Amino acid sequence: MSSRSERGPFPDENLPEGSVVDGAQLASPFEDEADYVVVGSGAAGAVAAHTLATAGHSVILCEEGPWVRTREFTEDIDSSFRNLLRDNGLQVLRGRAYMPMLQGRVVGGSTVVNSAIAWRMPEDVVDEWRRDFGLGDAITMKDLEPHYEALERDLGVHPVDETVLGENNRLFIETGTKRGFEPQAMRRYERECQGSSRCIQGCPNGAKQGMNVTYVPWTLALGGRIVTDARVTRVVVAGGRAVGVEARSKSGARITLRARRGVFVAASTVQTPNLLRRSGLRARALGENFQAHPGQGFGALFDKPVDMGFGATQGAESIHFRTSHRFKLETISMPPELATARVPGVGAELSKRLAQLGNVGVWVVQFRSEGKGRVGRTWGGADRVTFSPTAGDMMRLRTAFAAIATMMFDAGAREVWPGIFGLPAVLGSHDDVKKLAEASLDPRAYSMVATHLFGAARMGPDPRTSVVGPDFQTHEVRDLHVVDSSIFPTNLGVNPQHAIMTLSRLAATRALERSGEIGVTRSGAVRVASVAAAGAA
């Protein structure tokens, strides 16, 4: 298998001259103007920008983080997290327990550091939004279909190829199948994955189709621009409509970006609500109804090699329990630095286990929590998110943990490490799985991580209970579109990137339709924003 670097440049190289303004280097105030300004270059922002650019509009993206190029990605977690994640990966949800949350802060956003898992929004979620949140026919499965198809075509969505599945994923599928958990190889955005197991550190082969190597460079190829290392301080509102943004570069320079037609905010569930607050919005629902998919991993020591250093970082999953118990099971191949923290013991005992890390696999429970939190600000103006799982969540988690531990022992694990306070650090057999039924219901007994964040600028028809209308514009300010997962009325129970991109594409398309421009046909064919159609890639 040849690497891309042998074949030619990566898509984040040789960009159009003048298309990238590096905020870290700006020495004086900077001003620019376009039809649309898009805040954030992650899954939502990049897709919206590309959709608008494909329709012939000028677009400026403004990204708080730097552009770390494919050739600059490193294998070690220390520098990867420092360069790619917000606050070095040290952000936490505060509630009954502290729960780390990981967000990309880089061109491409979290798509640079996630595992590129593609899930169409489940129909029951769309129904719930329509039934319980007043969205009616604003978002239907039929509306979403052409956008899914275009995105999947553009980003090469397909199941993990068996040649790069890796043992951690293969074991999961094999044992899950025997248990009747209907496991499957994940569908991911990738082209020619080499199985480097480095999705979390940024794909070194340009195989993962993150926004940094797809919609962002494709937007620039269509004449778009991007300002990097520039934090948007507020959206400028005049006459009741959004007319641009003000930002501050990393170097301290003041940046003014004027928008003739509107502003798209895609700064993430945590940053968007506070940006809207700084911009003068006062909706009562702003910051409320935050939701997440917390998860916890189990490590297992096998007698045979698992080699998490090879294969798709995340390549196998089961949604068998999604509707009945609100959880999803999946794999994750952890780099040694992250796996080490999950290995029990200290000193010689820890060292002995670490020496066998090649025989360790990690599988994860990710659950659709019923808990609701809040996105607010500290006295100093920093983001502060409060969130706790509910008692019902914790009850269901016991079932999830038992399922994972059982699968691990089925697969031949010699030890399973649940990492739950109050239980033995090491489970040694199927008999020990029973102990998980007595696991504490206190979230503080666990080591959960939240990777999928939703809500806090919820969509709905009523300005008293929502921030954004069914047309993706805020109730308070015209031409101010919000297109990230902060608008989701609920969490999903599956990985959200595909839903985020699809809704963003739908939002941009509808903005074009409202302005009377040729855009999308409802019968299926999408005439804007397909890379192939635009010939831009």
Next chain:
Amino acid sequence: MSWKCLTGVEHGWAASVLDAMFPRGASLPLGIADMDVRGFLDRTFTSFPTEPALGLRLTLWIIVFAPLLVLRRARLFPSLPRLEQERVLDALFKSPIYAVRQLCVALKATAALLYAGNSRVRAAMTRTSHLSPRSGGARLVQLGGRRELAV
């Protein structure tokens, strides 16, 4: 040097604590003491946001003075023999006080960035036997009744 960085005395404590966690002469080729712990901690404390940096510093103080409560002995952590150091750490990781055990886990996770990031240690940790799954194999596993995977 950032105000968030450790003092000389604290650096000494940190070296002792991390050495107890990731010792020399165990099953891996290096101990953390063979690495640039001081430089790593300076870099870490400088780049970390204030709250986590203060949390890590607090952890160090908790561990150093923990023998008073855990062992009921008026000695600081660095002066204990290795086995007693491990006992103290083990007790803190299992502490009924949530903040204490979480802070200790955070310190372990932070130190792991240095220790497991070392290329020699990493290679030894992730070494696999002759049955490496990268090589593919003979057996076939039925997937979903239609796909087959070589394993």
